[in-house]
Amino acid sequence: MKNNYKVNSKLALIFVIAFTYVGLSQNSDEEQIKKLYDTALTEGTGYDWLNYLSNQIGGRLSGSIQAQQAVDYTKAQLDSLGVDNVWLQPVMVPKWVRGVPEFAYFETNPGTTTNVAICAIGGSVPTPTRGIKANIIEVEGIEQLASLGKDKIQGKIVFFNKPMDATQINTFTAYSNCVDQRYAGALEASEYGAVGVIVRSMNLRLDDYPHTGSMSYGEQAESDRIPAAAISTNAAELLSTSLKLNPEINFYFKQSCKQFNEVESYNVIGEIRGTTKPEEVIVVGGHLDSWDLGDGSHDDGAGCVQSMEVLNLFKKTGYKPKRTVRVVLFMNEENGLRGGNKYAEIANAKNEKHIFALESDSGGFSPRGFTFDSSDKDFEKVLEWKPLFEPYLVHYFEKGYSGADIGPLKKEGLVLAGLRPDSQRYFDHHHAENDTFEHVNRRELQLGAASMASLIYLVDKYGF
Template sequence: MIRNIFIIFFVAISISCVAQNSQKEDSTVLKKIYNASLLKGKSYEWLDYLSNQIGGRLSGSINAQKAVEWAEKELKKLELDRVKLQSVMVPKWTRGVTEFAYIETEPGNTTNVPICALGGSVPTPIGGIKAPVIEVKSLDELKDIEADKIKGKIIFYNRPMQADLINTFEAYGGCVDQRYSGAAEAAKYGAVGVIVRSMNLRLDDLPHTGAMSYGNLKDKDKIPAAAISTNGADLLSSMLTLNPDIKFHINMNCRTWKDVKSYNVIGEIKGSTYPNEYMIVGGHLDSWDLGDGAHDDGAGVVQSMEVLRLFKEIGYKPKRSIRVVLFMNEENGLRGGKKYAKVAREKGENHIFALESDAGGFTPRGFSFDCSDANFNQVQSWKTLFEPYLIHQFIKGGSGADISPLKKNNIVLAGLRPDSQRYFVHHHAKNDTFDAINKRELELGAATMASLVYLFDKYGVK
């Protein structure tokens, strides 16, 4: 009996020592990763070029193609085991000349307000449209209005992001339906156009674009859709309260073209032990056209590239094959993410882990995971490794749009979660520019991503 107790005690001590040694080794590797990113990082330099030398990268545009060529070139410089382009057909939509709008209280008495076309909108007729306005707070409120009162009007969706929600992505999700489906719903009742309050928690004069859909509407039934700045929305709402008979004028010259060929850009380090188990890290290479796409999603692109560079910098050789995937067309179609997943299924590739950065280049706070309880418990056991870097948020929830088509039972999907309080000030707007990027925050995010990839590479999935 005493002998058995001794054996059990010895085994327990041995297990504890192994765990402590492993924890110490992991802590040392994470320290190397963070040091390399903060002292010798490339992410900020890369983003400077992508933002300032290339600029906005709307799918199907010349700048999007320039970004593909640049990313391929930079990944080849890292001397990875493989760099390739994966072709994908993407939509092409152009904004045309700058949009113009004004509020008219009476003939000759007008006030200009900032608007921008929503991505995918049809243009106005030549010379624009001018019509009375009906303000609503939701799609459901629109349905409660008699159809004959909507016909010939412009519908003004004015539901703001909910300011008391600390998670700003939750606030965004609570009102984005009016942007995406507002035109399709209003057109059913005979409206001639829609204006949507920008998805922005700040009061300013910058309209925010974004994807919208006409659903199954025929081309002849589609109506123009524009975003109005938050200041403009408040002004219009106040003026409607004083005078419900005011009119709104919109002039837009946007256009939808035939689909064009573009590419996902893929770089790979082949695994030393399990080369047929794939882990990916990525962001989307395309952006909207108003700014230069620095936060959405230039930051995610360069952070993902940096993960592979950091491993080479510190001399870490992964057990599993790790890919950086720079997806095309997340903003208005998700074609790149769908194509990557389709090809992976056709080839029978075993993807066990995918991490996406698409929430801006702000201070990293942690990750969200779409995974099994067993894998989430494993992540929780790594919390103490991240605490020195003030990474504390590990939650079950969403991951990222581009990696979502990869979802299957045994895969771990993760999303980097930076501080979100400033993100929607820049999201899809003219001020999503490189000068809004903080170098240190960007580099911390890259190191945080590399650290999580390292841990899943070392320990695998459950």
């Protein structure tokens, strides 16, 4: 009886110590996370960095002078933080140039024309010097081409008019369900004899901004490639209505874009070395390149400065990570993913041990949570941290997609994650002329940075 009493007493003491430790640890985490949020909201620098990237440099298309200016600027800012290492990682990138502004109209009767807003899709070939004028045929997606056949498409311009699904609350799902017409529409339509394609902009709002983006001709011979342009949603609605009244409408468009040889660019990398486990690497990043129509503030200047802010917040709050925390500003996400692939290639060649990678590439809007590409076991670990984010209204913790640039790092045992801001306004600006600095709210941007820093703090402290 006496021995049982001693055993039970010891067990009780162990439980008391364990629960006390958990409680103290949780209080410590709450205090550090609050410190990160408070510092981000009162002393954060990300908004100022974004101001310079957007208003002093502007759109940063891969291979452009502006992209190189962004490389130089962000490297200098990382150097100024006093982190342990900052360097440039060379990567060859495509160089596509838009040329003079595009021009388009549709003709309902000889001499009766209506101008419409278009822009060349990234990677498209140009039209002939005098442009293209042909009868236009409307389809709702690539799958409809086969039902029409070559007889009805030959010699015409195909008008892809499949809209984003407004009933999808997750706007990225709506985007994914129709973006194939932009990416592969020209390739598919050319197989049926089309001479060009016009694609409805990937946008849930009706406005006059055409939205560009990447496209691919696959392995198609250059001589068989046809030009592709995006048309604004307002113009798409007008064109569709006009075609119902008069199916014999002619469409004219002219663009002078050009593909050049590849050029050298860089990923920008900075890190704080870990104090006890420096061989374990945690990555946080965004992509430094953008499309050329706006200044790339949401896509993805926001993600870049938020990632830089993570290191800044650790320095300002005096937090010294156990593991190496590395910010990577990837080059060429928009039209090639060369930066992400190069980083993964070199990391694998060096046999670096990455345990976690987080990307911000969904705009600088209010953070709602994170999605995780991980094993069930690691995700259960992540869910233990969710209550720590609830005071900041960052509730959304789900398994799902992480980010394009960190995707090439994926391997067993590595957890990938993506910051998930509110997405309802994102596609109003995505790849368009109105992706500009005035549409980014400082507080929302800094809340996102604090959320990222808090998650990385927890991963660094507890691991997986």
